[in-house]
């Protein structure tokens with residue numbers, strides 16, 4: 095059908111998607127009403143537009159005009175002008191005033207507004223000030239629309255274009271012409287690839303310094319997404335070259351994976367050295383320490399994100415790693431090209447450093463490149479931890495007495511290390527308590543609480559996720575909150591506007607702060623926490639360093655332990671004995687690289703051999719629906735299937751769809767909503783997938799009376815869809831403790847079906863029974879760390895279903911992606927500085943230093 099041009103004013107906007115800009119509107123053109131559809135920037139009713147496109151007949155909606163090209167016109171006749179001014183687009187002008195303005199100036203109205211705005215004051219009811227405001231608004235609207243239209247030509251969505259316009263205003267034309275990469279470097283939501291596409295359309299050279307510089311910064315951001323806080327220069331330049339599709343200089347190579355130094359081996363070291371009662375310096379996990387670098391498993395979280403970014407299911411290890419290595423030996427031309435390229439990269443890196451966009455540090459035999467925020471956050475975190483880590487001198491004997499009294503009061507038989515931990519929590523500013531499942535961490539925390547309470551101290555308990563906080567509350571009998579809630583978070587983390595009410599100016603008032611599940615705390619949350627903890631507070635950090643690391647950047651728990659600067663007690667005795675819990679014993683075996691016996695003679699650890707994905711899923715459904723609830727005396731909703739991946743034959747996407755059909759099939763009386771092919775049905779199990787601090791919840795009594803209200807639904811919170819109300823257009827989800835939350839359709843992106851969840855998402859939660867499909871997946875993901883984390887989520891029963899060889903391979907696979915972090919090094923630097931300072935102040939102090947105080 096041939097293109098036509100129509101011009102008219104927007105009489106009514108029937109529908110508009112803010113996300114895509116898709117708009118359905120009624121256009122009044124030559125006295126005729128036309129339904130027009132197309133992707134348009136933000137326009138208002140009353141505006142005059144000119145559109146190019148064609149008339150088509152839609153099967154349901156009939157004849158409509160499909161807009162291909164679009165431009166805004168200044169209203170030309172008096173009626174359009176009046177309509178525009180009174181449409182509400184210009185604040186402060188209503189119908190009557192618009193009428194008076196147009197009556198006064200006629201068809202020259204817009205000329206007057208733009209060129210002689212002062213004359214608006216001639217109209218009754220318009221002061222000079224108001225005239226100026228009208229002028230500014232009209233100009234601003236016009237400029238904004240022109241800007242958005244200009245950006246849309248580069249394929250930028252309207253919503254994003256509007257944000258770009260708000261950030262740069264009319265400077266955007268120059269930015270696009272000179273350096274579109276600024277958008278990627280400075281604005282959330284604009285990635286390097288988008289800026290690169292804009293630059294390509296704007297005709298920018300591929301070896302432009304702006305492009306290379308932006309590529310380097312983007313490479314650092316990607317590394318942060320995988321958990322790293324810096325990259326060694328060689329690694330950075332190689333990854334950046336790959337991103338920029340430029341030759342990879344053969345002078346630089348990267349080792350992407352390396353064996354994990356497991357918690358077990360760290361503990362082994364500790365066992366050998368032991369924690370000698372009376373050791374002068376704080377006992378630390380060591381042994382493997384010298385060899386142990388800040389290595390953590392970032393692979394999983396990163397892999398999950400990459401899956402979301404569209405990596406095909408079928409990607410094999412070979413495919414994945416193929417991209418990581420140079421393919422062939424270069425010839426002389428290629429070598430020259432590589433050299434030039436290396437020079438360009440180095441030069442751009444120097445410029446970034448001069449502009450303070452990166453920090454380059456030479457340490458430990460290499461050059462390291464940090465984003466300034468990452469560098470200073472680690473540095474400040476180390477400094478704050480170091481400052482907090484005071485030893486209350488001369489109190490050791492008192493601390494021991496208090497710890498023993500608390501143990502007596504709670505009728506707890508503490509072993510040597512547990513007692514050591516309680517004493518150090520009292521005598522030190524910072525204590526790290528670490529150990530695997532069943533090693534008595536909770537018991538130790540409870541004794542600490544009793545001790546601090548007896549001293550009349552105020553205690554705060556917190557954990558990184560809602561579920562972990564709930565578990566902490568149950569285990570201690572004391573209220574625990576999320577760390578975010580403790581710090582009185584406000585704002586929206588998705589938009590990067592998080593603020594904490596508790597900080598260095600308004601610190602926490604409690605005398606003792608105990609944080610559980612520390613393995614999930616990333617460096618930024620840690621820094622925010624420490625800011626709010628004043629020196630003199632007792633900070634107790636509890637966690638299992640063998641669990642998956644935090645989703646966010648950093649390797650906080652492991653680095654703190656590895657630094658050997660902070661008092662650390664590692665619990666290694668497993669108190670839950672084999673006859674009582676094979677889950678715990680097997681988890682410890684797996685952590686040490688041993689293979690559990692899978693003869694199904696256990697009461698809580700089972701392996702069901704199945705080869706085909708269909709059989710695995712069928713078996714999982716049978717267990718969830720029929721056998722496990724009775725076996726562990728729990729609700730069907732408490733039996734959790736957890737799997738390594740989102741995609742694939744037994745990934746969460748597929749499992750959720752199949753399990754939904756089996757456990758909560760469609761029925762005429764069950765209402766449902768659909769979002770991106772996923773059906774959300776009344777009765778479905780769902781999980782909140784991001785923190786929403788503002789989301790309000792209500793608890794109602796039997797007859798609907800409100801019993802309690804509050805705000806905050808967190809990433810990982812699980813619930814059931816209770817109702818979908820067609821009248822209010824709201825979906826009500828009931829979370830733990832009967833907290834009911836209403837969701838609008840547009841908020842469905844905050845929820846996912848949760849019949850099956852990824853192991854990463856289940857981190858920090860516990861369930862009565864856990865089912866884990868064992869089917870082959872990417873080796874990078876399927877490692878010991880992951881299976882250890884999955885198994886330790888179960889309280890009463892674990893059922894693995896699939897191929898036993900997969901379990902064996904996971905246990906043997908200790909390869910994981912390296913997280914580049916330096917909190918340990920910074921802590922050591924703080925300590926060195928302290929010694930140096932002491933030495934400078936009194937260079938002969940060592941001469942009259944007493945013999946090492948045994949501390950206890």
Ligand SMILES: Nc1ncnc2c1ncn2[C@@H]1O[C@H](COP(=O)(O)OP(=O)(O)OP(=O)(O)O)[C@@H](O)[C@H]1O
Pocket residue numbers: 507508509512529530531532533534535536537538669670
């Ligand atoms: N010193 C001890 N002597 C005997 N039993 C103990 C001792 N300490 C803890 N226990 C028992 O061992 C079991 C596990 O202890 P606890 O729950 O404190 O460990 P945990 O490390 O917190 O475990 P998880 O990480 O699995 O929650 C509990 O039944 C507890 O009563």
